[in-house]
Amino acid sequence: MIHTDIKELNEKIQRESAFVDILRLEMNKVIVGQKHMVDRLMIGLLSNGHILLEGVPGLAKTLAIKSLANIIDARFSRIQFTPDLLPADLLGTLIYSQKKEEFIVRKGPIFANFILADEINRSPAKVQSALLEAMQERQVTIGDTTYKLDEPFLVLATQNPIEQEGTYPLPEAQIDRFMLKVVISYPDKEEEKMILRQNIQNEFPKTSTILKPADIMNARAVVREVYLDEKIENYITDIVFASRYPEKYKLERFTGMISYGGSPRASINLALASKAYAFIKRRGYVIPEDVRAIAHDVMRHRIGLSYEAEAENITTEEIINAILNAVEVP
Amino acid sequence: MIYYKFDVNMMRETYMKNFLIRLLVLIFCLWTGVVMAQSRADIRIDTTQIRTGEQISLLLEYRFPKGSKIDWPLKADTITKTIEIVRKLKADTITNSDGLTSIRQRYIITSFDSGPQVIPPLRFGYLMQGDSTAMYTETEAALIMVNTPEVDTTQVIKAIKSPLSAPLSFWELLPWLIRIWSFIGLVLIVFVIYYYYKKGRLPLLNQNKNVRLPADDEAMLGLENLRLKKLWQNGYYKLYFSEMTDIIRLYIERRFDVMAVEMTTEEIMTNIKPLSINKEVSSKLHEVLQLADLVKFAKAEPMPLESDLSLQHCIDFVKETAPSPEDSKEEETENKTDKNPKL
Incomplete structure (x- = not known):
């Protein structure tokens, strides 16, 4: 009944998207509730887009992206944005090596697959611009050399909606570069109880690596x-x-x-x-x-x-x- | 010696004649005196001292026998060359107990000539019914002293003031107000007609266009027309299912007041679930909408039987959920006021 090419595509997607359920199960080991956030993380990952996450502290934002990185066997960096942060702290810089008697490149934390830019609005515009340029171009220039960033490259920036004093709100042109802006809220009572139990046990559950970055790249193509x-x-x-x-x-x-x-x-x-x-x-x-x-x-x-x-x-x-x-x- | 011979009878006759003549003269004199005493004309003025142009009241009162014709002075707008009548007020007519009638007429008079101004005796007259002799009486003369304002020559001479503009009264403004409001009204009418004409909603001109069928009749007509178009038979599956779902969603919107046109399949089914609709019919509609989604968004080409059955399921849904005749009457009344048909 369904057109042949769509039928084939449907079957292909059935096969290729099988990992989605496993990935969800792995995430659910450590993240209680927050299904909306987990789904949006996957959407961002699969459609090569970055995510701006807005929510009060303590809603498992860092844990979520860290777990996702672990499941995919990807490199993860967490950058806490502060008012004194410099673009070089983010991108990297050239350092003079006395031993080699030359400048060597010291790559910054942006050279990872998953970046958690925590409280992005606490840093001034020059740092935000450096990050957002890297997000858009997917490459970073240090000195005279341009370095491609590894794929998959996903930036998850967070903003705290309740503390606005001393912040640098993202300009409209830059905020537009985030594919999704996800607003997360508190878990419900049952979920909160589960979080409590999970955290007072001796061992915190751990996720397993079930995918490789190449699998994500293949899925993106599909x-x-x-x-x-x-x-x-x-x-x-x-x-x-x-x-x-x-x-x-x-x-x-x-x-x-x-x-x-x-x-x-x-x-x-x-x-x-x-x-x-x-x-x-x-x-x-x-x-x-x-x-x-x-x-x-x-x-x-x-x-x-x-x-x-x-x-x-x-x-x-x-x-x-x-x-x-x-x-x-x- | 002369002897006068007196005839007694003759003397007596002469004496009687003289007596009668004297009596008649006496009666005439008495009657005339009474009548003359009855008619009377009076003049009264507010003051005898006025300034140039100042207006004062003049009252004329004339008493005359009831039923007489009278001759009233002051027929023109002046009393004398120097005394003008500004306004004549309404006259009062009083019938007195002594059988006389009084007419009181008040005038507003003024004079612009300084110095003593005399109102001469004004002559009134009356003529009784059946009498040919008019009786006249006059008022007394009146004097008005018209003074000019005193000029203080010690002060600086000032320029003559320009005439003061009198304030406009409502009655003077009324014709202009009527004209202005008529013009504004006309402009508004033209604007309203133009506005509705541009919107295509001229209620009187487009009356026929606004008559809309009841929701179920409209849907049945649409589905029947869709069948006659033979779209899927010619390979236009997408168009066929698009039109079919459009008809059914519009029907749901009109019939159940659910915004089905702006809803997805699952949202529609969730919204009509609480309504008391036969579950089998509702479930078949769900299948039709899901199949339509596949055709519309996934290039599906259903089997001929499925295409025909889908239309039949839609017809069944409309028949099952169509309002009862009582409800239809109410709906019809509502539709008469519906001015924005979607089909």
Whole structure:
């Protein structure tokens, strides 16, 4: 019944995405709850995008990415962003070796597969720019030499939503480079009890290495093959356009509330993330549910609120909800 | 010697004649005196000292026998060349107990000539019914002293003040207000007509376009038309299933007030689950929507039987969930006011 190429693709994805369930099981050994965050980490990993994570301290952000790195046998670096951090502390620098009588390269912590940029908004713009440039270009220049960063390369930056004093908020142009902005919240009561039990035992559970970075690279190639119909393309562009011109989608009440809407990067990332979401759902084609499931995470940091919206306590979440309820599903 | 011979009878006759004449003269004189005493004309003024142009009140009162025709002076707008009548107020007519009628007429008068100004005796007259002789009486003359303002020559001479503009009264403004409001009203009417014309929602002109079928009839008509188009038979599976799901989602939106057009398959099923819909019909609809998703988003080409059955399942769903005749009447009333048809 299904078209031959889609049928083959579906079967291929069924085979290739088998690791997703195992990866989830491994993650669940150490991370209680936070299914949303774990899924988004996989989406970022599979669609070659970076993630901005917003949540209060103590929600297992570091543990999650560290565990993911361990499961994939990838190198992991954690960089605590502070006001006195310098770009060289992040990227690396040239050091004069008296023994060799020459400058040698000292690579920074960015040369890893998974980077946890903790509290990214605590460092000044020059450090943020250095990181974001590396994220975009996937290469770093030290001295005269340019070094390619290893693949997979995933940056997970965190922001604390409650402490804003003495911070350097990320500019819109740079925040747009994150594929997803994931907001994580507290676990529920049952999950909290499980976390408690897990942490008072003598031995903390450990994850096993079950994948190699090459497996992720292969999976990425398959994700790109996931079929995205023209109807879904139209749906994605409608969502992004509705964030720019709300009045054209019967959302006149938001005219003047949005200072800027989603950029073309929003459309690209929404399509890529939807493909990755379909992949982790082990499907060879994207359906509107995939787009809707990922829309908040892709769009929330790409919609700028005007002063009027802030005065009326309108949030980007409300705007995205209204957009999803106004745009016709194909 | 002369002898006068007196005839007694003749003397008596003469004496009687003289007596009658004297009596008639006396009666006439008495009657005339009474009548003349009855008619009377009075003049009263507020003051005898005014300044140039100052307005004062002049009251004329004339008493005359009831039912008489009267001759009233002051028919023009001046009393004399120097005394003008500014306004004539409403006259009072009083019938007195002695059978006389009084007319009291008040005038506002002024004078612009300084010096003593005399109102001459004003002559009133009346003519009784059946009488040809008019009886006249006059008021007394009145004097008004018109003074000019005293000029203080010790002070600096100032320029003549320009005329003061009198404030406009409401009645003077009313015609202009009517014209202005009429113009604004006309502009508004033209604007409203233009606005609705541009929106394509002229309620009177587009009355026929706004009549919308009930949700179930509209859906059945749409599904029947879709069958007649023979889309899947010609290989247009995607178009066939897209139109089919559009019809059914629109039906759900109108029938159950669920925003199905903006929902995915699973969201639709979750939202209609709490409604009292036959489970079998609902489950078949779910299958149709899932199959449609495969056709629309995964290039699926269903078997002919599946394509036909899907349409039949949609028809069954509409028939099963169509409102009862009582509900339809209510819906019809609501639809008459529906001015934004989607199909």
